[in-house]
Amino acid sequence: MVTLDPDDMKPVINRLRRAQGQIGGVIRLLEEGRDCTDVVTQLSAVNRALDKAGFAIVSSGLRECLMGPDGVDEDARAAMEKLFLTLA
Template sequence: MTDRSGAISAYDPEAQRKIANRLRRAHGQLAAVIAAVEGDAHCRDVVQQLSAVSKAIDRAGFLVISTALKGCLSDPDADGTQPDELEKLFLSLA
């Protein structure tokens, strides 16, 4: 769920944990990309790592939006987030 500011709140600690884990994974993958570039790795390896980072970040973003959608559906007046705003956020990731 989100709080009135639209932030992921402690009311859904499982979603918060999943989002943080995905972002930590992306952080580690990005560190591997940097190391690969600095180590003159083959471009194929760099691109594969970049793809993994991108997917991990996208999945974290989709999870943030799906959590907000669940909150919006269960209590539409709770945080003031409008469905069209969530749609724009979703499309910005697509």
């Protein structure tokens, strides 16, 4: 099991809170019958925010997972992160 560093997660939590607000905005736009372009633009912004949060979590998890007695093997971490991003 990989434990995420709480300090690494502070910006992720902030990003997710912003995304939460954006989702509320999307709901309001729909309830108000706003233009489709406005709704889709907001949904796109939410999607990007969630993707970035997910990537940050995975990156932090990979750092923790790959931490060895000599510290982080940066080459292995970079390779694993690149591999994950190609699958995303």
